[in-house]
Amino acid sequence: MDKLVLITGGGRGIGAATALLAAQRGYAVAVNYSANSLAADEVVRQIRAGGGRALAVRADVADEAQVQAMFETLDAKLGRLTALVNNAGVVDTTQRIDEQSLARWQRMFAINVYGTMLCAREAVRRMSTRHGGSGGAIVNVGSMAAVHGAAGQYVDYAAAKGAVDVFTLGLAREVATEGIRVNAVRPGIIDTEIHASGGQPGRAQRLAPQIPLQRPGTAQEIAQAIVWLLSDEASYATGSLVDITGGR
Numbered sequence: 001m002d003k004l005v006l007i008t009g010g011g012r013g014i015g016a017a018t019a020l021l022a023a024q025r026g027y028a029v030a031v032n033y034s035a036n037s038l039a040a041d042e043v044v045r046q047i048r049a050g051g052g053r054a055l056a057v058r059a060d061v062a063d064e065a066q067v068q069a070m071f072e073t074l075d076a077k078l079g080r081l082t083a084l085v086n087n088a089g090v091v092d093t094t095q096r097i098d099e100q101s102l103a104r105w106q107r108m109f110a111i112n113v114y115g116t117m118l119c120a121r122e123a124v125r126r127m128s129t130r131h132g133g134s135g136g137a138i139v140n141v142g143s144m145a146a147v148h149g150a151a152g153q154y155v156d157y158a159a160a161k162g163a164v165d166v167f168t169l170g171l172a173r174e175v176a177t178e179g180i181r182v183n184a185v186r187p188g189i190i191d192t193e194i195h196a197s198g199g200q201p202g203r204a205q206r207l208a209p210q211i212p213l214q215r216p217g218t219a220q221e222i223a224q225a226i227v228w229l230l231s232d233e234a235s236y237a238t239g240s241l242v243d244i245t246g247g248r
Contacts, residue, residue, distance in 0.1 A: 004078050005230065006030040006071075008061050008119055009088030011039035013192035014141060017223035018085055019043050023052035025227055030074050032088065034060045053078070061088045061115030062107075071122040082136040083230045084123040086116040086164075089141065094153045105156050112160040113167070116140055120171060120182075128178040135179025137230045140168050141222075142186040144245050161186075165241055172239035181238040183229045188245030191216040212247030 005022050009015040010031035019029045020043065029047055031054060033040035040056040047054035055078055059070035074081060089112045092104055120138055127136035145158035146165050165184060172182035189211060191204040204216035225244055228234055 002079060003027045003082050004030070004074070004080065005083035005085060006032060006074060006081060006119070006123070007085040007087055008032040008115065009034075010085075011036050011043055011056075014187070014190065014219045014222045014226075015085070015087040016043050017219035018087065018226050019054070020046060021220070021223045021227050022083075022230070023047040023050060023054060025231070027083065027230075028053035028078050030054070030070075030078060031056045032059055032061070032070065034058065034088070061119055062110035064118055067115075067118045067122060071126070075126070080133065081123055081126045082134070084119060084127075084136070084138045085226055085230070086119055086138065086140045088115055089143075089161075091154055091157050096152060097155055100156060108156045108160050109163070112157070113163045116164055117167060120167075124171075124175055124178075124180060127180050128175055130178045133179065136181075137234075138171070138180065138182045139226050139229045140164050140182070140184040141226070142168070142184045142241065144186050144188045144243060144248070146186065147243075168241065169239050176238055181229075181234070183234070183237055183240045183242065185222060185225050185229065186241055186243045186245075187217060187222050188243070188248045189216045190219060190222060192219050210248060211245075215246065217244060217246055 005027045007015050007019050010019045011033040023029050031040045031043050044054040044056045057070050059066040127133040142164045143161040146161040150158040168184040189204050189207050208215050
């Protein structure tokens with residue numbers, strides 16, 4: 001059976017690294033993006049240049065109609081989904097809770113939590129043996145912020161990622177008998193553009209002395225764990241939260 005993976009937020013950072021590695025491992029890759037079409041198109045170009053199959057597909061994962069349309073596009077153009085990586089996510093600027101707004105929280109949960117759940121729902125509808133599918137794997141990208149709490153930085157982001165952890169555990173048990181494995185990776189400090197989007201472009205390097213390995217991780221290091229969890233090598237792993245933190 002052909003392997004097809006959808007990677008949300010696949011144009012940059014961990015998502016892009018995962019897309020490129022998955023293509024090397026024989027997956028057809030759908031690269032989701034919400035705004036930056038140039039980045040997604042470049043990932044697709046690299047995959048095709050290497051002889052792989054890839055498609056960039058635009059959708060805001062927080063918008064149900066757009067998510068449904070994205071999955072219908074994949075059905076029509078790439079075939080039946082066998083894997084999903086819920087990577088799309090946002091942080092925000094550093095603020096204490098008493099400085100944060102409801103609008104900020106709603107955006108945080110809409111993308112990080114509801115987006116993950118919407119995409120997982122559509123994937124289950126296609127992959128579950130209950131719905132005539134052949135099974136598959138889902139990997140959610142969480143964060144060690146869910147463990148540490150991100151006090152004084154973005155406790156709303158930490159809370160959202162905590163919800164992703166619990167959703168991972170529950171969904172894994174819900175669909176275990178339907179051929180679907182569900183796991184999460186929880187990166188620590190990784191040197192990607194997400195820090196700049198939160199107003200702290202130098203954060204990863206600044207925090208390096210606090211990491212036992214004395215450096216931030218790379219997107220490629222997280223991608224390797226994600227693609228392993230998708231693979232048959234991880235056939236007995238479901239409901240696992242895999243921490244990749246350099247010891248922090």
